Amino acid sequence: MYLNLTVCDSICQHCTKSQDICVTEPRIAPLSPPEAAQLPTSVRQRLMHIERCLFWKGEVQRADLVDTFEVTTVQAAKDFRLYMDSFPGKMVYNKSRRRYVPEPAFSPALIRPDTLDEFAAIPSAKVPVAHWPLPLRRASPEVLLSVVEAVRERRKIEVQYQSMTGQAPEWRWLSPHAFASDAERWHVRAFCHTRREFRDFVLGRILATRAVAATNIDPVADTEWNTFVEVLVTPNPRLETEQRQAIGAEYQLPDDLELTLKLRESMLFYVKAKFESPKTDDPAAHQLFVAELKQLK
Incomplete structure (x- = not known):
């Protein structure tokens, strides 16, 4: 399909200002969900951003695509036309505000x-949005690059690690094979050649790396990583019925208010740390907890 690029003499439905580039082309049939899923990833991401702006800001303009994706205004115009033709009735151009706004039933x-x-x-x-001013837990780019390469190439790496049980950082050899997140920080799962066992290591506590070498450690031997368990999470029974229902709605629990989570056994520590009862008699301070644990064969 060829696009006819023209220069508008005045503000039209497709332009955000006079003398802007306008893309005129035959309208296309609305996309079905499977057809939309088959769009090129870059195009789909830009169309999704149009929807994010409509939903969140209540408006969208070409600058939202140009600034976010570093595309030209011509490409942004094509994306707007594609979105409007593919999903009619979602947005309309507001001439007075010179931007697109969501339709009332968007x-x-x-x-x-x-x-x-x-x-x-x-x-x-x-x-308005406010964020907690907490320090971020990050690994240095150099450390992350070295550890990711060691995992990918199945090699052992010497790292300087600051544990919470030692006073000073120590150099040790690790044979890393996977990464895991507890939703607050990233860990690398590795065989520690000092402790002679598989353990979790916080990426942000790896201060430096140096030597790498071949390893004979097989990740299959990491039993806790390769074993899956199911944990049953439910609202605290000590809460009132209405409170338990509210917690269930908040966490999108099933009607029986019991959610089964399947996870690796090595991650069980973090789940228990999150849901186990704190030192308080107030049930509202302990809304969810692990009610049952089952190891999968």
């Missing part, structure tokens, strides 16, 4: 807005 077609994490980074003058 509902996203490509995104599923079930968490604020997807939108909080998008600046919006009408939706």
